[in-house]
Amino acid sequence: MTWGNRWRLASLAVLICYCFVSGKVMADGVEPPDAISKDGTVNLDWQSDYAGYEQLVIRNASGERFAAYPVVEGQSWSLSGLSDGTYHIELSGGNETKTISTLQVDHYSLRSALSLFGAGLLLFGYLIFTLKRGTASHD
Amino acid sequence: MTDFVLSGNYAIGILIAFGIVWVAWGWYLGRNNRTIEDYALAGRNVGFAMATATAMATWITSNTTLVAPQLTYQFGVWGMLGYSMAALGLLLFAPLAERIKTLLPEGFTSGDFIYTRYGRFAWGAFIIISLCYALGWLVSLGMAGGLLLSSLSELDYMTGMTAILIICVGYTLLGGLKAVIATDFVQSVVIISGVVIVAWVCIDKVGFSTMHTTLTTQQPELLNLLFPAAVMFFFNNIFFGIGEIFHSNVWWSRAFAFGKGIGKKSYLAAGLLWLPIPIVTGFIALAASSLNLIPPSADMVGPMVAAKLLGSIGAVFIFIIVFSALASSMDSLLAATSDLLTQDIYKKLLRPNAGSDQLLRMNRYIVIGLGVGTWCVAAFKLATLGALLNFTGAFVASTIWPIVYGLFRPKLNGTWAGIAMVAGTSAGLIGYFVVGFYVAALLSCGVSLVCCRIGIWRSTEEYQWRELKEEEQS
Numbered sequence: 001m002t003w004g005n006r007w008r009l010a011s012l013a014v015l016i017c018y019c020f021v022s023g024k025v026m027a028d029g030v031e032p033p034d035a036i037s038k039d040g041t042v043n044l045d046w047q048s049d050y051a052g053y054e055q056l057v058i059r060n061a062s063g064e065r066f067a068a069y070p071v072v073e074g075q076s077w078s079l080s081g082l083s084d085g086t087y088h089i090e091l092s093g094g095n096e097t098k099t100i101s102t103l104q105v106d107h108y109s110l111r112s113a114l115s116l117f118g119a120g121l122l123l124f125g126y127l128i129f130t131l132k133r134g135t136a137s138h139d
Numbered sequence: 140m141t142d143f144v145l146s147g148n149y150a151i152g153i154l155i156a157f158g159i160v161w162v163a164w165g166w167y168l169g170r171n172n173r174t175i176e177d178y179a180l181a182g183r184n185v186g187f188a189m190a191t192a193t194a195m196a197t198w199i200t201s202n203t204t205l206v207a208p209q210l211t212y213q214f215g216v217w218g219m220l221g222y223s224m225a226a227l228g229l230l231l232f233a234p235l236a237e238r239i240k241t242l243l244p245e246g247f248t249s250g251d252f253i254y255t256r257y258g259r260f261a262w263g264a265f266i267i268i269s270l271c272y273a274l275g276w277l278v279s280l281g282m283a284g285g286l287l288l289s290s291l292s293e294l295d296y297m298t299g300m301t302a303i304l305i306i307c308v309g310y311t312l313l314g315g316l317k318a319v320i321a322t323d324f325v326q327s328v329v330i331i332s333g334v335v336i337v338a339w340v341c342i343d344k345v346g347f348s349t350m351h352t353t354l355t356t357q358q359p360e361l362l363n364l365l366f367p368a369a370v371m372f373f374f375n376n377i378f379f380g381i382g383e384i385f386h387s388n389v390w391w392s393r394a395f396a397f398g399k400g401i402g403k404k405s406y407l408a409a410g411l412l413w414l415p416i417p418i419v420t421g422f423i424a425l426a427a428s429s430l431n432l433i434p435p436s437a438d439m440v441g442p443m444v445a446a447k448l449l450g451s452i453g454a455v456f457i458f459i460i461v462f463s464a465l466a467s468s469m470d471s472l473l474a475a476t477s478d479l480l481t482q483d484i485y486k487k488l489l490r491p492n493a494g495s496d497q498l499l500r501m502n503r504y505i506v507i508g509l510g511v512g513t514w515c516v517a518a519f520k521l522a523t524l525g526a527l528l529n530f531t532g533a534f535v536a537s538t539i540w541p542i543v544y545g546l547f548r549p550k551l552n553g554t555w556a557g558i559a560m561v562a563g564t565s566a567g568l569i570g571y572f573v574v575g576f577y578v579a580a581l582l583s584c585g586v587s588l589v590c591c592r593i594g595i596w597r598s599t600e601e602y603q604w605r606e607l608k609e610e611e612q613s
């Protein structure tokens with residue numbers, strides 16, 4: 001097989017994969033999130049077309065209203081403390097609603113967090129031991 | 140902006156009043172400074188009360204008044220507790236302070252020790268780390284001044300940042316370490332009274348029950364004791380705090396300045412007194428959602444909640460508390476970093492035969508230079524306070540083991556101490572960018588320990604402690 005044919009075949013394979021993946025997403029009616037958070041926090045920047053809305057509303061995946069805050073013109077938002085899940089962040093005012101972001105929260109695994117915690121604890125214990133032994137030997 | 144903002148004229152009035160009082164007092168305290176020892180180390184005879192107050196007030200900074208609420212807002216209960224564990228830095232430095240004073244009774248800076256104990260390679264790595272940290276902290280303090288003003292008044296970020304720099308540079312320049320210690324004493328009284336009043340009002344007006352209900356519904360992870368990012372953050376913050384204190388000349392210069400036998404007791408007392416303060420300041424961030432507040436950036440949550448709770452009078456009150464906290468740290472950092480640059484760069488590398496007058500003059504130029512440099516970097520406002528501070532965690536945590544082994548174990552040599560600092564910092568920075576700021580210090584400290592242990596295991600020689608004193612006398 002020539003290099004030209006190999007490239008064509010590779011391009012075709014990529015195209016088939018893309019169609020399969022995008023087709024599946026469209027078929028399920030699920031749009032990819034605008035942002036993914038590993039620690040439950042997200043920052044949303046203010047944009048000029050947000051003026052005129054009155055509330056920032058956060059809805060969970062099932063569309064249930066979960067929190068709402070007043071909009072202060074020109075002021076961005078820093079959200080925190082969200083659990084695993086998908087959140088739709090909307091602006092509302094009068095009869096109008098505008099979705100400004102879809103956020104996917106997927107926290108770090110607890111196993112890796114506890115491993116790091118354990119490593120920190122060991123390191124800290126060893127530091128105390130070293131200081132105690134050093135102080136005792138030079139008193 | 141909060142609902143209760145001070146008018147621009149009112150805010151400017153407070154700044155001018157503060158500036159005049161602190162700068163005039165700095166001049167009064169520093170009027171008898173004749174030598175570099177008077178200016179940089181307050182005559183090496185600071186007593187217990189002043190020593191404890193300055194250690195505690197210096198550690199109460201933007202860290203405790205702005206970043207503790209920020210981390211509580213991001214990491215909940217773990218953020219608050221993790222931050223208070225930074226007190227361990229002060230507590231564990233207590234035995235080191237005594238050892239430092241014994242080994243180097245005439246010492247000037249932390250760099251002096253590293254140079255004499257480990258030689259040029261390790262000293263070079265240490266100075267780069269120290270300066271990165273000092274500049275990072277100075278910039279974060281300047282930024283905090285700007286953020287404070289822009290969230291509590293009609294003045295903008297640049298005005299607040301410029302004002303705090305001019306005031307602190309002014310009184311540090313005129314009074315040296317004596318002015319820094321005396322102003323810290325008064326500032327610590329203002330800060331402690333203030334945070335206790337704010338927390339009291341928060342409990343009284345919002346209440347535990349309302350806070351708990353709102354958090355459970357709107358920010359459930361903040362009450363989760365198995366919140367993964369927060370669990371990762373806990374020991375990272377401990378090592379960050381320990382690294383900050385163990386390496387920084389802010390704390391070494393105090394160990395040299397305190398009278399004989401004072402250092403250990405003062406650092407222990409300061410650590411115990413400091414421990415509950417981040418819990419009090421961090422706690423108010425948990426009331427944000429109950430008050431229907433959502434900050435534009437996490438580091439503004441503290442002042443916003445306080446201003447909402449206390450109204451327009453409260454905005455003035457918070458303004459004074461946070462300004463005192465920032466000033467008490469910035470002045471110490473300006474003084475300690477200028478000492479480090481004067482003794483370790485100017486005297487060691489450029490003018491080994493410089494006399495006391497020349498060093499004193501250079502120290503003052505450096506204070507001004509640091510103020511100008513900080514202003515230039517802080518003007519860009521590149522990151523949030525927490526992110527900026529934790530970035531420096533990758534640097535400082537790598538120095539913990541070289542300092543501890545340098546003071547207590549004679550087998551670690553300069554090559555391995557230098558490798559430990561370089562490798563630890565590199566690992567911390569990789570962790571910072573690949574995982575997040577909550578692992579940087581932990582990785583840095585762990586890798587540095589491995590390098591130090593290899594160095595000790597391979598070493599065939601032992602350092603003679605008397606060489607430190609001989610070098611100092613020569």
